[in-house]
Amino acid sequence: MSGKEIRRSMPLFSIGTVMQLTELSARQIRYYEEHQLISPARTEGNRRLFSLNDIDRLLEIKDLIDQGVNMAGIKQLFLVKEQHANGKEQHETKVKRDLTDEELRRLLRNEMLHAGRLNRSSLRQSDLSRFFH
Amino acid sequence: MSGKEIRRSMPLFSIGTVMQLTELSARQIRYYEEHQLISPARTEGNRRLFSLNDIDRLLEIKDLIDQGVNMAGIKQLFLVKEQHANGKEQHETKVKRDLTDEELRRLLRNEMLHAGRLNRSSLRQSDLSRFFH
DNA sequence: ATTCCTATGTTAGATTTTCTAACATGAACT
Protein backbone atom coordinates (compact mmCIF):
# COMPACT_ATOMS: atom_id res chain seq x y z
CA MET A 1 0.00 0.00 0.00
CA SER A 2 1.53 3.28 -1.05
CA GLY A 3 -1.27 5.21 0.61
CA LYS A 4 0.09 4.14 3.94
CA GLU A 5 3.48 5.51 3.05
CA ILE A 6 1.94 8.80 2.08
CA ARG A 7 0.06 9.01 5.35
CA ARG A 8 3.10 8.18 7.39
CA SER A 9 5.15 10.83 5.66
CA MET A 10 2.55 13.57 5.96
CA PRO A 11 3.87 16.64 7.79
CA LEU A 12 1.53 17.18 10.72
CA PHE A 13 3.27 17.85 14.01
CA SER A 14 4.90 20.93 15.46
CA ILE A 15 8.21 20.65 17.23
CA GLY A 16 6.48 21.22 20.54
CA THR A 17 4.29 18.17 20.08
CA VAL A 18 7.27 16.13 18.93
CA MET A 19 9.24 17.18 21.98
CA GLN A 20 6.55 15.79 24.23
CA LEU A 21 6.04 12.65 22.19
CA THR A 22 9.73 11.82 22.06
CA GLU A 23 10.95 13.47 25.24
CA LEU A 24 13.73 15.09 23.27
CA SER A 25 14.69 18.75 23.60
CA ALA A 26 14.24 21.15 20.70
CA ARG A 27 17.99 21.48 20.62
CA GLN A 28 18.43 17.75 20.21
CA ILE A 29 15.84 17.51 17.47
CA ARG A 30 17.41 20.37 15.54
CA TYR A 31 20.84 18.93 16.04
CA TYR A 32 19.77 15.61 14.57
CA GLU A 33 18.31 17.41 11.62
CA GLU A 34 21.53 19.34 11.22
CA HIS A 35 23.25 15.99 10.92
CA GLN A 36 20.68 14.84 8.38
CA LEU A 37 19.21 12.09 10.47
CA ILE A 38 15.79 13.56 9.80
CA SER A 39 14.43 16.04 7.27
CA PRO A 40 11.18 17.46 8.56
CA ALA A 41 9.07 19.55 6.21
CA ARG A 42 8.59 23.28 6.75
CA THR A 43 5.64 25.59 6.82
CA GLU A 44 5.58 28.61 4.55
CA GLY A 45 6.93 30.52 7.52
CA ASN A 46 9.83 28.09 8.00
CA ARG A 47 8.54 26.28 11.07
CA ARG A 48 9.31 22.56 11.13
CA LEU A 49 6.49 20.10 10.52
CA PHE A 50 7.14 16.48 11.43
CA SER A 51 5.59 13.31 10.06
CA LEU A 52 4.98 10.01 11.81
CA ASN A 53 8.05 8.69 10.04
CA ASP A 54 10.09 11.56 11.43
CA ILE A 55 8.89 10.76 14.92
CA ASP A 56 9.65 7.09 14.54
CA ARG A 57 13.10 8.00 13.41
CA LEU A 58 13.62 10.25 16.38
CA LEU A 59 12.64 7.43 18.70
CA GLU A 60 15.13 5.18 16.97
CA ILE A 61 17.79 7.84 17.27
CA LYS A 62 17.07 8.19 20.94
CA ASP A 63 17.42 4.47 21.39
CA LEU A 64 20.68 4.32 19.51
CA ILE A 65 22.11 7.24 21.42
CA ASP A 66 21.21 5.49 24.65
CA GLN A 67 23.34 2.61 23.43
CA GLY A 68 26.24 4.91 22.74
CA VAL A 69 26.02 5.20 18.97
CA ASN A 70 27.07 8.61 17.64
CA MET A 71 25.68 10.71 14.80
CA ALA A 72 27.87 9.16 12.12
CA GLY A 73 27.01 5.66 13.30
CA ILE A 74 23.30 6.36 13.28
CA LYS A 75 23.51 7.86 9.84
CA GLN A 76 25.25 4.78 8.53
CA LEU A 77 22.81 2.47 10.23
CA PHE A 78 19.96 4.30 8.57
CA LEU A 79 21.72 4.03 5.25
CA VAL A 80 22.21 0.32 5.66
CA LYS A 81 18.65 -0.13 6.73
CA GLU A 82 17.39 1.80 3.75
CA GLN A 83 19.46 -0.20 1.39
CA HIS A 84 18.28 -3.37 3.00
CA ALA A 85 14.71 -2.23 2.55
CA ASN A 86 15.38 -1.63 -1.11
CA GLY A 87 16.68 -5.16 -1.58
CA LYS A 88 19.93 -3.98 -3.08
CA GLU A 89 22.61 -6.65 -2.94
CA GLN A 90 25.73 -4.61 -3.53
CA HIS A 91 25.16 -2.52 -0.42
CA GLU A 92 28.18 -3.91 1.38
CA THR A 93 30.56 -2.47 -1.15
CA LYS A 94 28.57 0.59 -2.09
CA VAL A 95 27.81 1.88 1.38
CA LYS A 96 31.28 1.59 2.73
CA ARG A 97 33.20 2.86 -0.22
CA ASP A 98 33.81 6.33 1.19
CA LEU A 99 34.54 5.52 4.80
CA THR A 100 37.91 5.86 6.42
CA ASP A 101 39.38 2.81 8.08
CA GLU A 102 38.69 4.29 11.44
CA GLU A 103 35.06 4.88 10.67
CA LEU A 104 34.77 1.43 9.21
CA ARG A 105 36.05 -0.17 12.38
CA ARG A 106 33.73 1.82 14.56
CA LEU A 107 30.82 0.96 12.32
CA LEU A 108 31.47 -2.74 12.31
CA ARG A 109 31.77 -2.75 16.06
CA ASN A 110 28.45 -0.97 16.33
CA GLU A 111 26.79 -3.34 13.96
CA MET A 112 28.07 -6.24 16.02
CA LEU A 113 27.08 -4.80 19.33
CA HIS A 114 23.70 -3.58 18.27
CA ALA A 115 22.52 -5.96 15.57
CA GLY A 116 19.85 -7.31 17.86
CA ARG A 117 19.03 -3.86 19.13
CA LEU A 118 18.21 -2.60 15.71
CA ASN A 119 15.37 -5.04 15.50
CA ARG A 120 14.10 -3.98 18.87
CA SER A 121 14.35 -0.48 17.61
CA SER A 122 12.01 -1.47 14.85
CA LEU A 123 9.54 -2.64 17.40
CA ARG A 124 9.95 0.59 19.25
CA GLN A 125 9.23 2.24 15.97
CA SER A 126 5.78 0.78 15.95
CA ASP A 127 5.13 2.21 19.39
CA LEU A 128 4.05 5.41 17.85
CA SER A 129 2.16 3.80 15.03
CA ARG A 130 0.08 2.15 17.65
CA PHE A 131 -0.94 5.56 18.82
CA PHE A 132 -3.07 5.89 15.76
CA HIS A 133 -6.12 3.74 15.47
CA MET B 1 -9.77 -1.27 23.80
CA SER B 2 -9.52 1.82 25.96
CA GLY B 3 -6.01 2.47 24.75
CA LYS B 4 -7.41 3.28 21.37
CA GLU B 5 -9.71 5.85 22.89
CA ILE B 6 -6.82 7.43 24.70
CA ARG B 7 -4.83 7.63 21.52
CA ARG B 8 -7.66 9.14 19.57
CA SER B 9 -8.23 11.78 22.19
CA MET B 10 -4.59 12.75 22.53
CA PRO B 11 -4.02 16.46 21.85
CA LEU B 12 -1.47 16.62 19.05
CA PHE B 13 -2.33 19.04 16.28
CA SER B 14 -2.06 22.78 15.98
CA ILE B 15 -4.89 24.78 14.50
CA GLY B 16 -2.81 25.37 11.40
CA THR B 17 -2.51 21.67 10.73
CA VAL B 18 -6.19 21.16 11.43
CA MET B 19 -7.09 23.94 9.02
CA GLN B 20 -5.27 22.14 6.25
CA LEU B 21 -6.58 18.74 7.17
CA THR B 22 -10.19 19.87 7.33
CA GLU B 23 -10.12 22.80 4.91
CA LEU B 24 -11.89 24.91 7.50
CA SER B 25 -10.84 28.45 8.39
CA ALA B 26 -9.51 29.27 11.85
CA ARG B 27 -12.59 31.42 12.29
CA GLN B 28 -14.86 28.48 11.58
CA ILE B 29 -13.01 26.15 13.91
CA ARG B 30 -13.10 28.67 16.74
CA TYR B 31 -16.74 29.40 16.09
CA TYR B 32 -17.62 25.72 16.38
CA GLU B 33 -15.73 25.56 19.61
CA GLU B 34 -17.55 28.64 20.83
CA HIS B 35 -20.76 26.70 20.21
CA GLN B 36 -19.35 23.72 22.06
CA LEU B 37 -19.27 21.36 19.14
CA ILE B 38 -15.64 20.61 19.96
CA SER B 39 -13.47 21.17 23.02
CA PRO B 40 -9.84 21.05 21.98
CA ALA B 41 -7.18 20.95 24.68
CA ARG B 42 -4.86 23.89 25.28
CA THR B 43 -1.15 24.26 25.72
CA GLU B 44 0.19 26.02 28.76
CA GLY B 45 0.29 29.12 26.62
CA ASN B 46 -3.37 28.78 25.67
CA ARG B 47 -2.91 27.56 22.10
CA ARG B 48 -5.44 24.99 20.96
CA LEU B 49 -4.30 21.40 20.55
CA PHE B 50 -6.59 19.09 18.62
CA SER B 51 -6.97 15.33 18.83
CA LEU B 52 -7.94 12.89 16.11
CA ASN B 53 -11.41 12.84 17.62
CA ASP B 54 -11.60 16.61 17.34
CA ILE B 55 -10.66 16.42 13.69
CA ASP B 56 -13.19 13.72 12.99
CA ARG B 57 -15.80 15.85 14.64
CA LEU B 58 -14.84 18.85 12.54
CA LEU B 59 -15.20 16.76 9.39
CA GLU B 60 -18.62 15.68 10.55
CA ILE B 61 -19.55 19.27 11.29
CA LYS B 62 -18.42 20.30 7.85
CA ASP B 63 -20.54 17.59 6.32
CA LEU B 64 -23.60 18.56 8.30
CA ILE B 65 -23.17 22.22 7.51
CA ASP B 66 -22.98 21.34 3.84
CA GLN B 67 -26.38 19.73 4.29
CA GLY B 68 -27.75 22.87 5.86
CA VAL B 69 -27.78 21.83 9.52
CA ASN B 70 -27.10 24.71 11.89
CA MET B 71 -25.10 24.85 15.13
CA ALA B 72 -28.01 23.87 17.37
CA GLY B 73 -28.91 20.98 15.09
CA ILE B 74 -25.39 19.66 15.04
CA LYS B 75 -25.16 19.93 18.77
CA GLN B 76 -28.31 17.91 19.20
CA LEU B 77 -27.20 15.32 16.68
CA PHE B 78 -23.99 14.88 18.60
CA LEU B 79 -25.95 14.54 21.80
CA VAL B 80 -28.19 11.90 20.29
CA LYS B 81 -25.23 10.07 18.88
CA GLU B 82 -23.48 10.11 22.20
CA GLN B 83 -26.49 8.82 24.00
CA HIS B 84 -26.90 6.15 21.39
CA ALA B 85 -23.32 5.14 21.89
CA ASN B 86 -23.94 4.84 25.60
CA GLY B 87 -26.84 2.47 25.03
CA LYS B 88 -29.28 4.62 26.96
CA GLU B 89 -32.88 3.80 26.11
CA GLN B 90 -34.67 6.80 27.44
CA HIS B 91 -32.83 9.12 25.11
CA GLU B 92 -35.92 10.01 23.07
CA THR B 93 -37.58 11.68 26.02
CA LYS B 94 -34.49 12.89 27.81
CA VAL B 95 -32.76 14.55 24.90
CA LYS B 96 -35.71 16.42 23.56
CA ARG B 97 -37.15 17.60 26.81
CA ASP B 98 -35.80 21.12 26.58
CA LEU B 99 -36.35 21.81 22.91
CA THR B 100 -38.93 24.22 21.61
CA ASP B 101 -41.51 22.88 19.17
CA GLU B 102 -39.81 24.70 16.37
CA GLU B 103 -36.46 23.22 17.12
CA LEU B 104 -38.00 19.83 17.44
CA ARG B 105 -39.58 20.03 14.02
CA ARG B 106 -36.37 21.16 12.43
CA LEU B 107 -34.45 18.44 14.17
CA LEU B 108 -36.81 15.72 13.09
CA ARG B 109 -36.71 16.93 9.54
CA ASN B 110 -32.97 16.85 9.61
CA GLU B 111 -32.90 13.41 11.07
CA MET B 112 -35.21 12.24 8.32
CA LEU B 113 -33.35 13.91 5.53
CA HIS B 114 -29.94 12.98 6.71
CA ALA B 115 -30.32 9.68 8.48
CA GLY B 116 -28.40 7.98 5.72
CA ARG B 117 -25.93 10.81 5.59
CA LEU B 118 -25.07 10.50 9.20
CA ASN B 119 -23.83 7.01 8.62
CA ARG B 120 -21.84 8.14 5.68
CA SER B 121 -20.49 10.76 7.96
CA SER B 122 -19.30 8.00 10.19
CA LEU B 123 -17.48 6.50 7.28
CA ARG B 124 -16.05 9.87 6.52
CA GLN B 125 -15.00 9.93 10.10
CA SER B 126 -12.75 7.00 9.51
CA ASP B 127 -11.15 8.79 6.60
CA LEU B 128 -8.81 10.44 8.98
CA SER B 129 -8.27 7.36 11.06
CA ARG B 130 -7.02 5.73 7.93
CA PHE B 131 -4.35 8.36 7.80
CA PHE B 132 -2.63 6.63 10.63
CA HIS B 133 -1.33 3.21 9.84
C1' DA C 1 47.29 16.94 31.92
C1' DT C 2 45.96 19.40 28.29
C1' DT C 3 43.56 19.81 24.11
C1' DC C 4 39.88 18.63 20.97
C1' DC C 5 35.46 17.07 19.82
C1' DT C 6 30.69 15.80 20.47
C1' DA C 7 26.23 16.41 22.07
C1' DT C 8 23.61 19.34 24.46
C1' DG C 9 22.21 23.60 27.22
C1' DT C 10 21.22 28.48 27.23
C1' DT C 11 20.43 33.00 25.59
C1' DA C 12 19.11 36.77 22.45
C1' DG C 13 16.57 38.87 18.88
C1' DA C 14 13.71 38.14 14.93
C1' DT C 15 9.79 36.00 12.77
C1' DT C 16 5.64 33.23 12.60
C1' DT C 17 1.59 31.51 14.55
C1' DT C 18 -2.17 31.77 17.35
C1' DC C 19 -5.11 34.18 20.57
C1' DT C 20 -9.19 37.22 21.80
C1' DA C 21 -12.13 40.87 20.76
C1' DA C 22 -14.29 43.80 17.79
C1' DC C 23 -16.43 45.23 13.77
C1' DA C 24 -18.32 44.04 8.93
C1' DT C 25 -21.43 41.50 5.85
C1' DG C 26 -24.31 38.61 2.78
C1' DA C 27 -27.96 35.37 3.05
C1' DA C 28 -31.99 33.76 5.00
C1' DC C 29 -35.81 34.62 7.74
C1' DT C 30 -39.51 37.38 10.07
Added chain:
DNA sequence: AGTTCATGTTAGAAAATCTAACATAGGAAT
Protein backbone atom coordinates in the same frame (compact mmCIF):
# COMPACT_ATOMS: atom_id res chain seq x y z
C1' DA D 1 -36.66 47.01 7.17
C1' DG D 2 -34.77 44.60 10.91
C1' DT D 3 -32.62 40.13 12.97
C1' DT D 4 -29.89 36.38 13.22
C1' DC D 5 -26.36 33.29 11.66
C1' DA D 6 -22.05 31.88 9.91
C1' DT D 7 -18.11 33.70 8.43
C1' DG D 8 -14.54 37.25 6.96
C1' DT D 9 -11.26 40.72 8.37
C1' DT D 10 -8.46 43.47 11.27
C1' DA D 11 -5.67 44.89 15.26
C1' DG D 12 -2.76 44.19 19.08
C1' DA D 13 -0.94 40.95 22.34
C1' DA D 14 1.16 36.69 23.63
C1' DA D 15 3.22 32.25 22.62
C1' DA D 16 6.00 29.21 19.87
C1' DT D 17 9.59 28.61 16.90
C1' DC D 18 13.66 30.01 14.23
C1' DT D 19 18.78 30.83 13.59
C1' DA D 20 23.08 31.97 15.42
C1' DA D 21 26.17 32.34 18.94
C1' DC D 22 28.39 31.21 23.00
C1' DA D 23 28.99 27.81 27.05
C1' DT D 24 30.25 23.26 28.83
C1' DA D 25 30.62 18.39 30.58
C1' DG D 26 32.59 14.14 29.40
C1' DG D 27 35.35 11.30 26.39
C1' DA D 28 38.96 10.65 23.14
C1' DA D 29 43.26 11.69 21.43
C1' DT D 30 47.67 13.60 21.97
